[in-house]
Amino acid sequence: MNLKSLNSSTNWQRLTPYLFLLPALLLLGLTVFWPAFQAFYLSFTRFEYDLTEAPQWVGLANFQKLFADPIFLQTLWNTLLYLLCVVPVLVAAPLGLAILVNQKLRGIAWFRAAYYTPVVISMVVAGIAWKWLYAETGLLNQLLQLLGLVRAGEEIPWLTSPKFALFSVMAVTIWKGLGYYMVIYLAGLQAIPAELYEAGAIDGSDGIRKHWDITVPLMKPYLLLVAVISAISATKVFEEVYIMTQGGPRSSSKTIVYYLYEKAFRELEMSYACTIGLVLFLLILGLSVINLKLADIRGRVS
Numbered sequence: 001m002n003l004k005s006l007n008s009s010t011n012w013q014r015l016t017p018y019l020f021l022l023p024a025l026l027l028l029g030l031t032v033f034w035p036a037f038q039a040f041y042l043s044f045t046r047f048e049y050d051l052t053e054a055p056q057w058v059g060l061a062n063f064q065k066l067f068a069d070p071i072f073l074q075t076l077w078n079t080l081l082y083l084l085c086v087v088p089v090l091v092a093a094p095l096g097l098a099i100l101v102n103q104k105l106r107g108i109a110w111f112r113a114a115y116y117t118p119v120v121i122s123m124v125v126a127g128i129a130w131k132w133l134y135a136e137t138g139l140l141n142q143l144l145q146l147l148g149l150v151r152a153g154e155e156i157p158w159l160t161s162p163k164f165a166l167f168s169v170m171a172v173t174i175w176k177g178l179g180y181y182m183v184i185y186l187a188g189l190q191a192i193p194a195e196l197y198e199a200g201a202i203d204g205s206d207g208i209r210k211h212w213d214i215t216v217p218l219m220k221p222y223l224l225l226v227a228v229i230s231a232i233s234a235t236k237v238f239e240e241v242y243i244m245t246q247g248g249p250r251s252s253s254k255t256i257v258y259y260l261y262e263k264a265f266r267e268l269e270m271s272y273a274c275t276i277g278l279v280l281f282l283l284i285l286g287l288s289v290i291n292l293k294l295a296d297i298r299g300r301v302s
Contacts, residue, residue: 098185127243
């Protein structure tokens with residue numbers, strides 16, 4: 001074999017992996033990258049109401065309108081509040097739950113299945129069920145009346161009061177996500193050798209303290225993973241709001257994604273909706289970068 005044919009064969013070997021990836025890249029390009037590029041372009045145009053007309057370039061006008069929009073600013077605050085309230089709970093509570101179901105007890109598999117059941121339930125079904133529970137004559141208010149915490153005729157308006165609506169939706173998100181993140185933590189816990197806990201017990205690290213000294217440091221990669229996933233999910237929450245409150249009352253439970261949906265598919269302001277989507281993308285990108293930087297700092301310190 002001469003040198004020319006050898007080089008040709010080597011070049012083909014280098015190209016082979018990319019040829020295998022080419023169908024997937026084409027599919028992603030048509031379904032993800034090209035629509036994303038179009039949305040980016042439309043955020044700098046006026047394309048609304050009559051969608052048969054060509055988009056008109058308006059530069060940064062949509063962004064000026066966006067940051068002067070009081071409803072968008074409220075939805076931005078609602079989304080950030082959602083993030084600050086939901087993520088810490090979904091990082092900490094599933095870890096405690098995973099520690100509990102990681103015990104070697106009879107019937108523990110049934111408890112794991114029970115805690116994971118909300119994950120497999122459709123969000124539509126869960127949202128309707130919780131909407132009934134939150135009703136003024138629903139089970140939750142009736143239970144509070146039986147306990148003497150609420151008087152008859154003074155039921156708590158869980159979904160119809162601006163004070164409670166957003167937090168009521170948060171509770172459903174937490175309930176739905178506990179089992180999912182518990183399974184992630186459970187995989188990490190089962191990878192920790194039992195000998196470490198035995199050695200810790202000899203040094204006086206037992207009971208709850210052993211989890212602080214041994215479990216939490218070894219679970220840092222899983223804690224970071226759950227923090228990133230739950231943060232991204234919290235910024236993109238939509239189904240719960242759509243089913244339970246429709247963004248009300250008075251936009252108190254409206255999130256960025258729900259506002260984007262309203263502008264795009266109810267009011268047909270496509271260019272404005274694309275601008276909201278671009279801001280949401282930058283917000284999620286920023287959260288991801290911050291999480292990665294924090295993880296890098298923690299890794300260097302430890």
